[in-house]
Amino acid sequence: MADQPAAPATNGGAPALVEFADVTKRFGHVRAVDGMSFAISPGRTLGMVGESGCGKSTVARLVLGLEHATGGTLRFDGRPYPESDRGLRELRGQVAMVFQDPYESLDPRLSLREIVAEPLKAHGMWRGSGPGRVRELLDAVGLPGADLGSRPGDYSGGGRQRIGIARALACRPRLVVCDEPTSALDVSIQAQIINLLLRLQDEHGLAYLFISHDLDVVRRVSDDVAVVYAGAIMEEGPTAAVSADPRHPYTQALLSAVAGLSPDQRRLDRRIRLGEERAAAPEGCPFAGRCPAVHDACSARPPLRDIGGGRRVACHLVSPGRPAP
Amino acid sequence: MTANSGSVSAGAASTGPARTGSEGQPLVVDRLSVAYGEFRAVTDASFEVGTGRVLGLVGESGSGKSSLALAIARLLPPEGRVASGTARVGDVDVTALAGEALRLARSELVAYIPQDASAALNPVHRAGRQIAEVFRLRYQLDDAAAQAQAVRLLARVGIRRPEDTARRYPHELSGGMRQRVMIAMAIALRPALLVADEPTTALDVTVQAEIISLVRELQEEHRTTLLWITHDMGVVAEIADDVAVMYGGRIVEHAPARAVFSAPLHPYTKALLSSFTTGRLARPKAPFETIEGAPPVGQIPPGCPFHPRCPLVTDRCRTEVPLPRGSGHRVACHLAEVTPDG
Amino acid sequence: MLARKIAVRVGLAALTVLAVIAGTFVLEFVIPANPARVVAGPKASSQVVAEVARNLGLNRPEWQQLLSYIGGVLHGDLGYSYVSQTSVTSLLAGRLPATALLMAAGIVVELAVGGALGLWDGLRPKRSWVLASVNIGLLSVPTFTFGFLLLLLFGYVWPVLPVSGGLGAAQLVLPALTLGLLGAPYYAIVVRDQLREVLPAPFVRTALAKGLTRRQILHGHVLRVVVPPVLTMAGMDVALFLSGVVFVEDIFAWPGIGQLQVQAFSNVDRPVLMGTVIVAATAVVVMNLVVDLLRLVVDPRVRAESL
Numbered sequence: 001m002a003d004q005p006a007a008p009a010t011n012g013g014a015p016a017l018v019e020f021a022d023v024t025k026r027f028g029h030v031r032a033v034d035g036m037s038f039a040i041s042p043g044r045t046l047g048m049v050g051e052s053g054c055g056k057s058t059v060a061r062l063v064l065g066l067e068h069a070t071g072g073t074l075r076f077d078g079r080p081y082p083e084s085d086r087g088l089r090e091l092r093g094q095v096a097m098v099f100q101d102p103y104e105s106l107d108p109r110l111s112l113r114e115i116v117a118e119p120l121k122a123h124g125m126w127r128g129s130g131p132g133r134v135r136e137l138l139d140a141v142g143l144p145g146a147d148l149g150s151r152p153g154d155y156s157g158g159g160r161q162r163i164g165i166a167r168a169l170a171c172r173p174r175l176v177v178c179d180e181p182t183s184a185l186d187v188s189i190q191a192q193i194i195n196l197l198l199r200l201q202d203e204h205g206l207a208y209l210f211i212s213h214d215l216d217v218v219r220r221v222s223d224d225v226a227v228v229y230a231g232a233i234m235e236e237g238p239t240a241a242v243s244a245d246p247r248h249p250y251t252q253a254l255l256s257a258v259a260g261l262s263p264d265q266r267r268l269d270r271r272i273r274l275g276e277e278r279a280a281a282p283e284g285c286p287f288a289g290r291c292p293a294v295h296d297a298c299s300a301r302p303p304l305r306d307i308g309g310g311r312r313v314a315c316h317l318v319s320p321g322r323p324a325p
Numbered sequence: 326m327t328a329n330s331g332s333v334s335a336g337a338a339s340t341g342p343a344r345t346g347s348e349g350q351p352l353v354v355d356r357l358s359v360a361y362g363e364f365r366a367v368t369d370a371s372f373e374v375g376t377g378r379v380l381g382l383v384g385e386s387g388s389g390k391s392s393l394a395l396a397i398a399r400l401l402p403p404e405g406r407v408a409s410g411t412a413r414v415g416d417v418d419v420t421a422l423a424g425e426a427l428r429l430a431r432s433e434l435v436a437y438i439p440q441d442a443s444a445a446l447n448p449v450h451r452a453g454r455q456i457a458e459v460f461r462l463r464y465q466l467d468d469a470a471a472q473a474q475a476v477r478l479l480a481r482v483g484i485r486r487p488e489d490t491a492r493r494y495p496h497e498l499s500g501g502m503r504q505r506v507m508i509a510m511a512i513a514l515r516p517a518l519l520v521a522d523e524p525t526t527a528l529d530v531t532v533q534a535e536i537i538s539l540v541r542e543l544q545e546e547h548r549t550t551l552l553w554i555t556h557d558m559g560v561v562a563e564i565a566d567d568v569a570v571m572y573g574g575r576i577v578e579h580a581p582a583r584a585v586f587s588a589p590l591h592p593y594t595k596a597l598l599s600s601f602t603t604g605r606l607a608r609p610k611a612p613f614e615t616i617e618g619a620p621p622v623g624q625i626p627p628g629c630p631f632h633p634r635c636p637l638v639t640d641r642c643r644t645e646v647p648l649p650r651g652s653g654h655r656v657a658c659h660l661a662e663v664t665p666d667g
Numbered sequence: 668m669l670a671r672k673i674a675v676r677v678g679l680a681a682l683t684v685l686a687v688i689a690g691t692f693v694l695e696f697v698i699p700a701n702p703a704r705v706v707a708g709p710k711a712s713s714q715v716v717a718e719v720a721r722n723l724g725l726n727r728p729e730w731q732q733l734l735s736y737i738g739g740v741l742h743g744d745l746g747y748s749y750v751s752q753t754s755v756t757s758l759l760a761g762r763l764p765a766t767a768l769l770m771a772a773g774i775v776v777e778l779a780v781g782g783a784l785g786l787w788d789g790l791r792p793k794r795s796w797v798l799a800s801v802n803i804g805l806l807s808v809p810t811f812t813f814g815f816l817l818l819l820l821f822g823y824v825w826p827v828l829p830v831s832g833g834l835g836a837a838q839l840v841l842p843a844l845t846l847g848l849l850g851a852p853y854y855a856i857v858v859r860d861q862l863r864e865v866l867p868a869p870f871v872r873t874a875l876a877k878g879l880t881r882r883q884i885l886h887g888h889v890l891r892v893v894v895p896p897v898l899t900m901a902g903m904d905v906a907l908f909l910s911g912v913v914f915v916e917d918i919f920a921w922p923g924i925g926q927l928q929v930q931a932f933s934n935v936d937r938p939v940l941m942g943t944v945i946v947a948a949t950a951v952v953v954m955n956l957v958v959d960l961l962r963l964v965v966d967p968r969v970r971a972e973s974l
Contacts, residue, residue: 445872
């Protein structure tokens, strides 16, 4: 990759908490993550959006150290990701995860107390302040006065998700990976959980990697957003800029497929239609098979190129300053 | 039903009332209640959908929307039953049917598209065969003719290589393609009423757009009456002529789509719309508008089902169930202002 | 792709059989008898015994004996019976058809009775205690008890069936019933559970929504999905049968491999014993392979799995 930056620029000048440089993860023949480079800054939210199978869940697992990358460099706090079990355990004290399914991610036989205490005990933070911390965490997530002996089954989807968030925050992580945290929830509950996440970020200076296929949600919670297709980042930048002026054909297609606001503002008829997958050259742009603007140059893979304003786009048709095709 | 224009094959014949022009029939639901054992999932639902029109039925979990849809399609599980009320498609009361008449109604009158297409297709039959089955049994076509019709329909629902897809098994198809197969099966039945139960909820946004466009197109072509269930106001905006909002098993608002979006009357509808539009428009990191509390699961509160979460709640709301008022724009709320013509 | 899967399965089966043969050889050293002594007779002098031992090749190192045994087996030579001095292979070959016939009859009874029970219970809207009681009753009775009971009832109390043993259609009835009835509960449960799982499934609802008749739904949609687990069970059943067959053939004097095995055991006729073990184990492996391959054909989802 000729002009691939070694470490992507981070906003605010603060050193990145997590840095991925040209990271690849293969499962057999399949490249789930195909040369991704991005950075997560402390206290900020990077949103990752893409359709099912695009590799975003694999990214989450890589960030948590649950998978080892096949290639590329991964750094946490400036140092390479640990390989040893001990190093990984320490890492997991600083990176936590909120899962998609509040029904599957909590052990139904454990009590609230046990669920939230578990990470504290695992990281040697239980003695003394532990029990108080459990109560403090549950208060913080909007379950004040909850019965510590109760079980996940006593709570609704939103309540369980709050428990999951309390558990994630137990060891005061610096980064929380949210993998579709609201997809399994009702619309009115989704809003509550998002607000909770935003408030907690404010109060504790958390960084978030927010993964979702829901464009609306990602747009609202992220400072920066990365649009992912087939394991590669197509476009990345500040959320407002990317939403208002998408440059990559895939981003444009995604945004055009969003439903209108009212019957008078129907817009699906005018959406950009993507073809069914045509065979794409393995060394070319991963999106070439479906891109409406594909041409000869696309048989070579476009690097993720800086186009100014903190934005990067991987497309031959886009260069700094040139308007969207 | 005699074969009408653009029909399946010359010589296809079946019995039943003749349908000319549009295939759709009006749907009239009158105080329908659906129960599972002692629990009422739907209480006193009343609404109408005119021939060839699209009603968007909106609600969250526990609202009863799926139960209502299944009841109208007569596909409730054994534990569920229609506790009271009727649902008429044209002049047939589908809730009163049984035995052979019910089977015929299922195959000729009402078609159902479920949310999860992967579970709804038989895993050991090829896709083409599952569609062809309709043609073999309903129109008495032979295997080859039925298969040919199945392929034709697959092409109609936007599948690029229909012969190839017809030979595949469901697990070999993507989510979007499976849903198209379900749609093909449904339109093969030429139903008077199509009930679509959240068919795009599990799909990616681009695929969702394709499916919505497709269904809209087919609905317009055949003038089928369409009942589309969803929790997503955006989908409603794109497809519905009329909207009915459900909460806690009751219909709390029912009006033409434009009216609901521009001037909602029920506090729940207002809250849903507000969070929908601000969700789309506001800048990043701004808090979402929320409705405190959660939708009722299991026990439905007395009085107005929404009262525990309603900012305008009064004592009357806690004890007395509000009945729908109004004519063109109906709302079930003690406090809503109902204009003389709405 | 399919050919590769088949080849893998066949290869694994062959390896298993080889391992069985080698493992059986361990019997050689576990059974507390000196084969040379058995052949020579209790009165022979130690010199004669030593001579016999040399003739039988028992002086060679163990690994050599193992290798020559395996080599022999692969050529179809299973040694010679100490007792009857006939080749084990021919002894087994003579008996195998009878056992196979009995097993086939037993499986037919199992599938018929178990399938009927399972269908009946599975199609009912509510659970009933009848199936559970019948199952518990049948599962609690040991094979030999049940066999003797049937023999008593239908051979002596109501003498409708022969008690003399030997091959014959009438003689087949009781042993087949013994094996079959005792195995029926497993099938009843599998069929019933499959039905209870499949009937509420969304794709059955789809079939209903298409306006198919109950019979069309049952035959066209439900049974196709119910059959594969039943098939798998039938294949695994061979192993169960082969252990039950020993009792049943002995009780009813059915001239199959089981009866041979019992006789060989009391005579400490090691080659015959080892031969029966190998044949039985091979039969199990082969049946499992057949069932595996059948499932590839019947259930397309299995074809998609990676191995």
